[in-house]
Amino acid sequence: MLFDNEKFYTVLARPVIIVTTVSSEGKVNAAPFSFCSPISFSPPLFGFSCNPAHDTWANIQETEEFVVNVASYELGDYMHILEQKFPRGVNELEKAGLKELPSRHVVPPRVEKCLAWIECKLVKDLTIEMGDHIWVVGEVVCVEVDDECWDGVIRADKLLLHISGKYFAQEAKVTKYKRAN
Numbered sequence: 001m002l003f004d005n006e007k008f009y010t011v012l013a014r015p016v017i018i019v020t021t022v023s024s025e026g027k028v029n030a031a032p033f034s035f036c037s038p039i040s041f042s043p044p045l046f047g048f049s050c051n052p053a054h055d056t057w058a059n060i061q062e063t064e065e066f067v068v069n070v071a072s073y074e075l076g077d078y079m080h081i082l083e084q085k086f087p088r089g090v091n092e093l094e095k096a097g098l099k100e101l102p103s104r105h106v107v108p109p110r111v112e113k114c115l116a117w118i119e120c121k122l123v124k125d126l127t128i129e130m131g132d133h134i135w136v137v138g139e140v141v142c143v144e145v146d147d148e149c150w151d152g153v154i155r156a157d158k159l160l161l162h163i164s165g166k167y168f169a170q171e172a173k174v175t176k177y178k179r180a181n
């Protein structure tokens with residue numbers, strides 16, 4: 001069936017990340033994102049697409065650090081709180097009753113119940129003139145995975161994926177296929 005072009009992203013299931021940042025005053029912010037991707041091996045770079053009106057973007061401009069918290073499906077029930085537009089300075093993790101964990105190389109905290117944590121320092125932000133989001137690029141300065149969520153590869157059965165709106169996917173299965181090398 002032919003589809004509404006502006007809904008193109010709903011034909012892809014994307015991993016949910018919670019991006020944590022701090023303002024110049026040290027106030028913590030957390031918000032879910034799913035327009036995201038690794039973009040370089042060496043140096044290791046990670047990108048995500050952020051609406052410029054978001055507090056996340058305001059904080060990144062001020063302090064140039066963020067943590068990509070890879071969400072587990074256990075966090076599905078928290079999305080409706082984390083995605084709310086609270087006034088700037090309100091900590092969504094407190095609103096959701098989620099614990100902060102200390103990061104190793106950046107100031108923004110990690111979030112509990114996540115599978116992995118990717119600590120990043122801003123290297124670039126790209127505005128596509130005709131687009132409505134900013135592509136935020138960070139250099140990965142530390143990455144850590146919860147031992148229980150690692151089985152040679154990330155435990156895909158624990159990932160939370162986003163489709164659109166209230167629709168998420170979970171319980172993905174790891175399968176090994178033949179590769180050329």
Ligand SMILES: Cc1cc2nc3c(=O)[nH]c(=O)nc-3n(C[C@H](O)[C@H](O)[C@H](O)COP(=O)(O)O)c2cc1C
Pocket residue numbers: 016029030031032033034035036049050051053054055056057079080082083084085086133162
């Ligand atoms: C699962 C999920 C994925 C989302 N993905 C994005 C995204 O990729 N880019 C974006 O700008 N907003 C995204 N949002 C919306 C933001 O999380 C939401 O607008 C939030 O209030 C922004 O918070 P902030 O102003 O504290 O940064 C997503 C929301 C949910 C629930």
